[in-house]
Amino acid sequence: MDKFVRLEGLVAPLDRNNVDTDAIIPKQFLKSIKRSGFGPNAFDEWRYMDVGQPGQDASGRPKNPNFVLNQPRYQGAQVLLTRANFGCGSSREHAPWALLDFGFKAIIAESFADIFFNNCYKNGIVPIVLPAAEVEALFKQVETTPGYKLVVDLQAQAVIRPDGYGIPFQIDAFRKECLINGWDDIGLTLRHAEKIREFEEKRRINQPWLFA
Amino acid sequence: MHEVTSPQAFEGLKLAGRKPWRISSIVATADHNTPTDHWDEGIKDPVSRQQVETLDANIREVGALAYFPFKDARQGIVHVVGPENGATLPGMTVVCGDSHTSTHGAFACLAHGIGTSEVEHVLATQCLLQKKSKTMLIAVDGKLGKGVTAKDVALAIIGTIGTAGGNGYAIEFGGSAIRGLSMEGRMTLCNMAIEGGARMGFVAVDDKTIDYLKDRPFSPKGDIWEKAVAYWRTLHSDAGAQFDRVVTLKAEDIRPQVTWGTSPEMVVAIDAIVPDPAKQTDPVKREGMERALQYMGLNPNTPINQIAIDKVFIGSCTNSRIEDLREAASVLKGRHIAATVKLALAVPGSGLVKHQAEAEGLDKVFIAAGFEWREPGCSMCLAMNADRLEPGERCASTSNRNFEGRQGPGGRTHLVSPAMAAAAAIAGRFADVRDVL
Numbered sequence: 284m285d286k287f288v289r290l291e292g293l294v295a296p297l298d299r300n301n302v303d304t305d306a307i308i309p310k311q312f313l314k315s316i317k318r319s320g321f322g323p324n325a326f327d328e329w330r331y332m333d334v335g336q337p338g339q340d341a342s343g344r345p346k347n348p349n350f351v352l353n354q355p356r357y358q359g360a361q362v363l364l365t366r367a368n369f370g371c372g373s374s375r376e377h378a379p380w381a382l383l384d385f386g387f388k389a390i391i392a393e394s395f396a397d398i399f400f401n402n403c404y405k406n407g408i409v410p411i412v413l414p415a416a417e418v419e420a421l422f423k424q425v426e427t428t429p430g431y432k433l434v435v436d437l438q439a440q441a442v443i444r445p446d447g448y449g450i451p452f453q454i455d456a457f458r459k460e461c462l463i464n465g466w467d468d469i470g471l472t473l474r475h476a477e478k479i480r481e482f483e484e485k486r487r488i489n490q491p492w493l494f495a
Numbered sequence: 496m497h498e499v500t501s502p503q504a505f506e507g508l509k510l511a512g513r514k515p516w517r518i519s520s521i522v523a524t525a526d527h528n529t530p531t532d533h534w535d536e537g538i539k540d541p542v543s544r545q546q547v548e549t550l551d552a553n554i555r556e557v558g559a560l561a562y563f564p565f566k567d568a569r570q571g572i573v574h575v576v577g578p579e580n581g582a583t584l585p586g587m588t589v590v591c592g593d594s595h596t597s598t599h600g601a602f603a604c605l606a607h608g609i610g611t612s613e614v615e616h617v618l619a620t621q622c623l624l625q626k627k628s629k630t631m632l633i634a635v636d637g638k639l640g641k642g643v644t645a646k647d648v649a650l651a652i653i654g655t656i657g658t659a660g661g662n663g664y665a666i667e668f669g670g671s672a673i674r675g676l677s678m679e680g681r682m683t684l685c686n687m688a689i690e691g692g693a694r695m696g697f698v699a700v701d702d703k704t705i706d707y708l709k710d711r712p713f714s715p716k717g718d719i720w721e722k723a724v725a726y727w728r729t730l731h732s733d734a735g736a737q738f739d740r741v742v743t744l745k746a747e748d749i750r751p752q753v754t755w756g757t758s759p760e761m762v763v764a765i766d767a768i769v770p771d772p773a774k775q776t777d778p779v780k781r782e783g784m785e786r787a788l789q790y791m792g793l794n795p796n797t798p799i800n801q802i803a804i805d806k807v808f809i810g811s812c813t814n815s816r817i818e819d820l821r822e823a824a825s826v827l828k829g830r831h832i833a834a835t836v837k838l839a840l841a842v843p844g845s846g847l848v849k850h851q852a853e854a855e856g857l858d859k860v861f862i863a864a865g866f867e868w869r870e871p872g873c874s875m876c877l878a879m880n881a882d883r884l885e886p887g888e889r890c891a892s893t894s895n896r897n898f899e900g901r902q903g904p905g906g907r908t909h910l911v912s913p914a915m916a917a918a919a920a921i922a923g924r925f926a927d928v929r930d931v932l
Contacts, residue, residue, distance in 0.1 A: 299786075301658055303758075305896065305899070314528065314546050316549050317503065318611075328900045328904055337542050372690075373594050376611040398610060401610060402612065402613075405613065406612070457624075469615065472619075475622075492584060
């Protein structure tokens with residue numbers, strides 16, 4: 284996993300509540316057995332005028348000019364700004380894989396769905412929860428300012444606007460450390476292998492039915 | 496474990512040179528990509544076939560407590576297969592790369608969906624890093640009316656708390672109406688906890704839980720069974736337990752539900768009308784409603800029972816168990832689907848459910864009514880196989896998500912109970928099942 288310390292990135296707005304993971308990456312693309320290559324199909328049904336198929340070259344497909352991420356001013360965006368309950372529905376990790384492959388490294392929202400929120404951390408995407416009023420103000424600024432960029436300073440736990448106004452955000456200390464160092468969760472857990480084994484041995488005696 | 500969210504986890508393990516920690520904790524089946532007809536022809540879509548074959552190969556290599564591959568007599572939807580084989584037991588922590596893992600909470604399990612990285616983490620370590628959830632009690636007291644099912648309770652709850660209402664919470668479903676539900680009904684309810692934003696929902700152990708589990712293939716036997724039952728009976732909240740949030744509903748107030756929009760919280764009773772966005776004061780919510788109505792091809796203030804349907808789907812991890820099929824069949828018996836209904840699918844949740852239904856003659860009821868009686872799988876809940884809606888088609892569906900494109904690009908999904916889906920199939924439009932029972 285890539286390290287995440289500080290990012291200055293172009294912001295793209297997706298002004299909707301309850302964006303679900305079916306919308307982020309439709310089911311036909313879940314048939315892939317790889318972790319990469321989902322970016323061209325992120326938001327596929329909103330982004331293109333036709334129905335996309337797995338393995339198809341997306342470059343020649345007709346794009347929906349009304350979909351915000353197709354607007355020239357948002358090309359190359361690394362920060363996604365959205366509303367409440369982003370990433371609800373299916374647990375598919377293909378959703379953060381698609382967003383990452385598309386280029387997003389941070390997502391700012393009023394709230395996130397739980398499973399999606401966890402999946403972001405596993406892939407080095409920073410999900411940032413900000414108060415609704417701050418999100419609303421950011422939407423206004425993005426809309427009126429072409430080339431609008433935000434700084435996400437993970438070390439300082441703040442989103443910094445171009446006008447210098449900093450918005451603090453909360454993040455679990457352990458998750459922050461993992462992101463900053465790009466640590467592999469499994470390696471960290473396996474440091475406790477002895478304790479896991481001891482716990483299992485006790486369980487094997489007390490609850491033998493769990494060990495068929 | 497199923498074929499869609501596991502290949503990258505196995506690949507990750509292999510690349511890191513790691514082995515699964517405890518093979519006997521793995522239960523796997525192929526369900527999302529499997530066809531529901533012409534099994535003799537195999538899986539025609541090469542991409543789907545590759546995914547199923549990848550699961551076959553991975554399990555062959557690492558092993559499992561149980562694997563129910565495509566065409567196995569016990570194959571089916573992972574959340575139907577686990578409980579019916581006694582692989583899901585009270586007090587367990589059950590995880591799967593599938594958000595509807597909350598289903599297993601019906602057995603007082605801590606059961607929730609995880610991403611593929613977490614599947615790999617569990618395989619490698621038998622552990623997960625977790626933050627303690629907040630607690631919510633949803634108490635439904637009283638007696639459910641005739642024709643009102645667990646699905647209606649689930650939708651009514653989501654209509655009350657909203658799709659984000661359960662974010663960060665583990666939900667306990669309690670109250671006399673919940674205790675009155677069968678294990679199948681409790682599974683339907685817990686299944687949809689995720690649609691209310693909660694990763695997990697559960698119900699305390701009682702006699703019904705124990706009776707259901709007795710003599711299932713993987714349930715403990717003999718002395719260990721007795722010991723297990725004694726422990727399981729302790730799995731309930733203490734009297735007077737404090738919850739971070741308590742929501743109460745009266746069973747008598749719950750009517751058969753129908754969703755009208757593109758989020759499960761966009762739901763009303765069958766005798767209501769499609770809501771009017773003009774009455775919504777929050778601009779973001781209003782736009783969401785307008786967008787949903789446009790996608791669904793509906794006008795505000797249309798009576799729900801005037802909405803005509805093209806297809807009917809009875810199935811999915813929410814509503815494909817024997818009780819669901821019985822409920823639908825009781826409505827369909829001696830009746831026929833409307834001429835305007837292009838396709839009505841009955842898809843049992845597993846090979847065992849299908850076998851049981853056929854032993855009871857339910858297949859004949861469905862077929863006589865004009866339904867297609869299919870092989871088990873996830874089918875048109877998410878249309879990863881060939882079962883899907885065409886653009887603009889409207890479906891009465893017993894599944895769990897009415898998201899845009901969920902049942903096929905441009906498809907329009909209305910979530911209902913099996914009995915309500917059967918009533919809609921007969922009428923060709925949504926109809927109050929209480930009038931035909």
